[in-house]
Amino acid sequence: MTATPLLTLDRVSKRYASPQQAVLSDVQLSVDAGELIAITGPSGSGKSTLLYIMCGLEDASSGDIVFDGITNPCRRDWVHLRARRIGLVFQAFNLLAQLTALENIELPMLGIINDSAERKEKAEHLLEQVGLSNRATHLPQEMSGGEQQRVAIARSLANSPDILLCDEPTGNLDSKSAAQVLDLLNERYNRQGMSLVIVTHNSEIASTCDRSLRIVDGKLS
Amino acid sequence: MSPLTLPFITLLRRPVRSGLTVLGIAVAVAGIISIQGLVNGLEKAWIGGIENRGTSIIGVRKGAVELLGATFPAEIIEEFDSFNNLAAVAGELVRLVDIDPSLGFESQMTILYGWDPEQYLWQELEFSERANRILETDVEFVFLGPAKADQLGLSVGGDLVIQDRTFPVAGIFIPKGVMMSNAIIMPLSTLQETTGLEGKINFLNLRLRAGIDEVLARDLIVELSSKFKDLRFTETGRLADTVSFFEIWKALSWGASIIVLGMGIVITLNTLLMSVTERTWEIGVLSSIGWGDGRIFRLIMTEGMIITLVGGIAGILIGMVGLIALAGIPLMAGFLSPDFSVLEIFKIILFILVMGFISSYYPAYRAIRIQPAEALRHH
Ligand SMILES: Nc1ncnc2c1ncn2[C@@H]1O[C@H](COP(=O)(O)OP(=O)(O)O)[C@@H](O)[C@H]1O
Numbered sequence: 001m002t003a004t005p006l007l008t009l010d011r012v013s014k015r016y017a018s019p020q021q022a023v024l025s026d027v028q029l030s031v032d033a034g035e036l037i038a039i040t041g042p043s044g045s046g047k048s049t050l051l052y053i054m055c056g057l058e059d060a061s062s063g064d065i066v067f068d069g070i071t072n073p074c075r076r077d078w079v080h081l082r083a084r085r086i087g088l089v090f091q092a093f094n095l096l097a098q099l100t101a102l103e104n105i106e107l108p109m110l111g112i113i114n115d116s117a118e119r120k121e122k123a124e125h126l127l128e129q130v131g132l133s134n135r136a137t138h139l140p141q142e143m144s145g146g147e148q149q150r151v152a153i154a155r156s157l158a159n160s161p162d163i164l165l166c167d168e169p170t171g172n173l174d175s176k177s178a179a180q181v182l183d184l185l186n187e188r189y190n191r192q193g194m195s196l197v198i199v200t201h202n203s204e205i206a207s208t209c210d211r212s213l214r215i216v217d218g219k220l221s
Numbered sequence: 222m223s224p225l226t227l228p229f230i231t232l233l234r235r236p237v238r239s240g241l242t243v244l245g246i247a248v249a250v251a252g253i254i255s256i257q258g259l260v261n262g263l264e265k266a267w268i269g270g271i272e273n274r275g276t277s278i279i280g281v282r283k284g285a286v287e288l289l290g291a292t293f294p295a296e297i298i299e300e301f302d303s304f305n306n307l308a309a310v311a312g313e314l315v316r317l318v319d320i321d322p323s324l325g326f327e328s329q330m331t332i333l334y335g336w337d338p339e340q341y342l343w344q345e346l347e348f349s350e351r352a353n354r355i356l357e358t359d360v361e362f363v364f365l366g367p368a369k370a371d372q373l374g375l376s377v378g379g380d381l382v383i384q385d386r387t388f389p390v391a392g393i394f395i396p397k398g399v400m401m402s403n404a405i406i407m408p409l410s411t412l413q414e415t416t417g418l419e420g421k422i423n424f425l426n427l428r429l430r431a432g433i434d435e436v437l438a439r440d441l442i443v444e445l446s447s448k449f450k451d452l453r454f455t456e457t458g459r460l461a462d463t464v465s466f467f468e469i470w471k472a473l474s475w476g477a478s479i480i481v482l483g484m485g486i487v488i489t490l491n492t493l494l495m496s497v498t499e500r501t502w503e504i505g506v507l508s509s510i511g512w513g514d515g516r517i518f519r520l521i522m523t524e525g526m527i528i529t530l531v532g533g534i535a536g537i538l539i540g541m542v543g544l545i546a547l548a549g550i551p552l553m554a555g556f557l558s559p560d561f562s563v564l565e566i567f568k569i570i571l572f573i574l575v576m577g578f579i580s581s582y583y584p585a586y587r588a589i590r591i592q593p594a595e596a597l598r599h600h
């Protein structure tokens with residue numbers, strides 16, 4: 001792997017105003033380019049918080065974050081990074097209900113790809129890659145959970161990110177859909193050399209990753 | 222998908238709410254249009270009517286706000302002979318009367334003109350219908366504008382009762398301008414006597430000799446003003462700017478328009494704020510896929526501008542149709558010629574844009590203050 005990691009967390013802590021006790025304390029983590037990492041931990045242990053800090057949706061209370069040479073990116077930097085270099089996949093899919101599958105995939109490209117025909121073509125291509133070409137004009141509520149998550153994955157890949165952060169991506173899915181989604185993530189991961197961080201409850205998934213980390217009492221180990 | 226797709230679809234997803242907001246804005250804008258249109262229409266009907274008579278300068282009592290009540294002696298007309306640039310002078314007594322409602326029609330405010338048969342206003346009258354009987358010796362008669370005749374159901378030979386006196390209708394004149402169509406004309410001396418204003422007039426109509434340009438006209442006004450210290454002279458075209466009645470009327474109309482504008486802003490602001498509040502999660506999602514503050518701000522602004530523009534344009538149309546309808550009802554007929562200049566419409570559109578901008582700004586600002594992580598958790 002490369003000498004400098006893509007993303008480094010150095011003694012990162014997070015505490016909310018209430019309760020005062022730290023959700024994360026002195027977390028040490030580095031993600032290399034192309035690495036596949038699983039993060040497990042009990043519910044409420046701070047897994048989502050950690051992912052949000054890794055993409056700047058939430059600020060750390062202390063510690064340093066370095067993304068590809070940028071130390072502690074500012075709000076603007078994070079917007080830029082989320083737009084072009086970090087993809088996010090959530091347990092609840094987080095598709096916009098009023099937009100079709102295709103439009104949801106196009107959404108992150110607005111302002112990045114200026115040609116609308118090119119946006120559409122790229123979105124169609126992504127939809128095809130997740131095997132849902134026939135769902136292009138469907139709204140999220142017209143699709144199954146597994147299909148929605150595949151659309152969400154296509155959306156997260158819209159601007160070809162370097163790292164994909166997935167927060168319990170199969171948490172809301174039956175085992176068959178879950179398997180499909182995981183296959184898809186694995187395939188994308190293998191093909192594009194992306195880094196992949198998956199928060200999961202599933203120990204089976206965790207065992208197939210390069211590294212499996214666990215959060216207990218705010219400590220990552 | 223274009224950048225307008227999301228705001229449009231979002232607005233369409235809540236058709237009742239968006240529709241009601243559009244309606245609210247439309248009503249507000251229609252209100253502004255009607256208020257402005259009424260004022261402009263009144264102004265144009267009045268000034269246009271005077272211009273059509275061939276009167277270039279109007280003389281009134283100095284310092285009068287209520288022009289109809291500010292009378293002055295009619296004999297002053299003789300003193301205008303010395304002004305060579307004047308082709309003709311005509312005195313005029315104008316009164317507003319209520320036609321007797323006992324005749325089976327609703328009480329109607331009517332403009333009554335008293336003109337002197339020796340002067341140009343009277344002499345240039347043209348008639349669509351006129352009594353054969355010579356009436357010049359008899360002074361107790363009236364001429365009706367066609368709209369007034371229609372409304373009263375009177376024609377030549379009929380009788381009109383004004384303040385308990387009966388006046389035979391001696392002619393239906395051809396009106397010069399919408400205001401005159403609804404008017405009644407009678408000999409000056411008759412009106413003076415009927416209203417207890419013997420020897421009085423309240424307007425002087427001055428006609429310039431052919432070939433007198435604006436500069437000479439201004440000089441003449443200065444000259445007239447220094448000779449007749451109690452009177453004020455104004456070029457017909459500038460009447461609206463110098464008559465304080467119109468200035469007050471215009472200021473009131475702008476005041477009312479601004480209140481209505483404020484209501485439009487509150488309606489839009491409320492809708493957008495509600496929309497932003499219930500879409501906290503959605504805004505968190507947009508943040509998570511790399512939408513920055515500027516893009517989110519513009520999204521909410523766009524929604525606000527779409528809603529105000531759609532409402533505004535609907536309002537302009539409703540307002541115009543309403544004004545045309547208003548001009549058609551008897552109470553308004555003759556006081557109003559509804560026409561809209563491009564400039565006025567442009568001003569209203571500017572008004573709408575300002576309204577959209579102001580009312581979208583705060584909700585948009587609130588949208589970018591949303592903490593995305595927080596928003597994403599609360600789903
Ligand atoms: N805004 C907040 N204020 C206070 N506590 C919070 C807030 N957000 C999350 N927490 C707490 O932080 C802990 C970690 O939450 P989270 O990262 O969502 O856990 P996980 O994803 O591992 O289930 C939980 O105990 C949660 O209650």
Ligand SMILES: [Mg+2]
Pocket residue numbers: 047048049167
């Ligand atoms: Mg979580």
